[in-house]
Amino acid sequence: MISSEVGNKLFVLDTNVILHDSGCINNFEEHDIAIPITVLEELDKFKRGNEDINFQAREFLRKVDAVTSEALSAEGASLGPNMGAMHVVLGGELDRRLKESFFQDCPDHRILNTALMLQKQQPNRSVILITKDTNLRMKAKSLGLPAEDYTTDKIESFDKLYTGKRVIEDAPPDLISRFYAEGGFVPQELASCIPSPIANENFILRSGSKSVLATYRAAEKCFVRVEKSTNYGISPRNAEQSFALKALTNDDIKLVTLAGTAGTGKTLLALAAALESRQRYRQILLARPVVPLGNRDLGFLPGDIDAKLDPYMQPLYDNLTVIRHQFNDNDAAAQRINEMRESEKLQITPLAYIRGRSLQRIFFIIDEAQNLTPHEVKTIITRAGEGTKIVLTGDIRQIDQPYLDALSNGLSYLIHRMVGQPIFAHITLEKGERSALADLASELL
Numbered sequence: 001m002i003s004s005e006v007g008n009k010l011f012v013l014d015t016n017v018i019l020h021d022s023g024c025i026n027n028f029e030e031h032d033i034a035i036p037i038t039v040l041e042e043l044d045k046f047k048r049g050n051e052d053i054n055f056q057a058r059e060f061l062r063k064v065d066a067v068t069s070e071a072l073s074a075e076g077a078s079l080g081p082n083m084g085a086m087h088v089v090l091g092g093e094l095d096r097r098l099k100e101s102f103f104q105d106c107p108d109h110r111i112l113n114t115a116l117m118l119q120k121q122q123p124n125r126s127v128i129l130i131t132k133d134t135n136l137r138m139k140a141k142s143l144g145l146p147a148e149d150y151t152t153d154k155i156e157s158f159d160k161l162y163t164g165k166r167v168i169e170d171a172p173p174d175l176i177s178r179f180y181a182e183g184g185f186v187p188q189e190l191a192s193c194i195p196s197p198i199a200n201e202n203f204i205l206r207s208g209s210k211s212v213l214a215t216y217r218a219a220e221k222c223f224v225r226v227e228k229s230t231n232y233g234i235s236p237r238n239a240e241q242s243f244a245l246k247a248l249t250n251d252d253i254k255l256v257t258l259a260g261t262a263g264t265g266k267t268l269l270a271l272a273a274a275l276e277s278r279q280r281y282r283q284i285l286l287a288r289p290v291v292p293l294g295n296r297d298l299g300f301l302p303g304d305i306d307a308k309l310d311p312y313m314q315p316l317y318d319n320l321t322v323i324r325h326q327f328n329d330n331d332a333a334a335q336r337i338n339e340m341r342e343s344e345k346l347q348i349t350p351l352a353y354i355r356g357r358s359l360q361r362i363f364f365i366i367d368e369a370q371n372l373t374p375h376e377v378k379t380i381i382t383r384a385g386e387g388t389k390i391v392l393t394g395d396i397r398q399i400d401q402p403y404l405d406a407l408s409n410g411l412s413y414l415i416h417r418m419v420g421q422p423i424f425a426h427i428t429l430e431k432g433e434r435s436a437l438a439d440l441a442s443e444l445l
Contacts, residue, residue, distance in 0.1 A: 014131035032084040036114035132403035184225030200425035233326030234272035247425035248273030260429030266393035288367040361387035370394035377410035
């Protein structure tokens with residue numbers, strides 16, 4: 001029996017919460033935490049491997065191992081001053097309602113059963129199941145058990161997510177003229193129509209038929225005109241793409257995030273900017289997380305490891321082909337791409353292969369970053385060495401991981417946390433440029 005203090009809640013953690021964040025037990029303030037024994041059994045399956053979830057499983061199991069005796073007692077293992085206690089709870093016989101409602105005896109139902117058992121044992125206490133599994137939350141609620149998502153690293157609202165761009169209508173005509181007349185630099189005090197600009201924020205200033213693109217430099221406290229520029233054969237087709245290329249080729253900006261739906265040019269722009277800036281970097285790395293389709297592991301695919309990974313890396317090769325086709329086969333720029341591939345100055349690799357590498361003077365592009373957890377994104381960025389630039393691209397609305405969504409994925413979390421930092425820039429690409437057919441399909445289908 002778990003002892004309790006009046007007013008304290010008891011949170012029952014699902015396995016996926018721990019695999020998402022092994023430090024989650026420190027985020028429940030004065031309330032107690034219950035770890036069903038089934039969760040430890042499931043974590044045991046994940047303790048071997050080099051993926052982030054394997055690291056999270058090992059880290060958490062070490063924490064539990066250090067306090068096993070206390071965690072099995074009625075008082076539980078204290079989590080620190082002014083914090084609750086952690087309890088490891090043994091399971092019991094399946095609740096009658098579970099037997100009648102669900103035919104399958106599985107780990108999810110065992111965890112749910114433990115939470116229901118604790119709810120019965122402590123009727124005067126609020127017992128809440130914490131899980132990132134939407135289906136399990138619905139099952140719990142159908143049985144009268146409160147269930148919530150783990151929201152510590154979740155942003156408040158998708159609508160409030162920073163886009164990196166503002167449109168200023170009816171800007172003073174003389175202000176727009178100054179951008180063209182004075183070398184593209186305008187001090188902040190002369191742009192009173194732009195309230196509270198953020199470092200590296202982009203602006204579209206309009207006045208009738210006149211307009212200008214500008215970005216804000218916080219260090220100099222001035223606005224700088226953004227001009228259309230071609231990078232390794234790729235020219236911007238809209239204002240957002242111009243903003244993106246400006247940030248991607250700015251050496252003072254070490255971290256760039258590009259968000260947008262399919263066909264907006266996120267990966268293509270990042271790769272073109274990397275090739276344009278190649279002389280300033282030791283290597284260009286393109287990586288993406290491997291997310292097997294249909295929950296089938298790589299082992300099901302035929303061939304050696306390269307053959308297994310090629311289908312996942314193909315979109316990156318496709319973007320490289322688009323750039324190469326901007327030039328004739330005999331052109332030096334096209335041949336340079338082949339040479340860079342052969343010498344591994346330009347390398348395409350699964351993200352898992354980056355672990356343990358030293359990222360010094362590298363232009364590092366991470367594609368499909370919306371499929372990463374906040375912890376994975378942190379792990380990648382903290383590996384950045386001197387002279388390294390990191391670019392993350394992704395579509396926040398198209399997530400292939402079952403326990404992430406538009407508010408809890410690593411890309412959204414990174415954008416939200418980094419807003420206003422002088423070495424960070426973000427732009428949301430809004431207009432599809434793949435083809436008229438692709439745009440029509442996105443709109444109507």
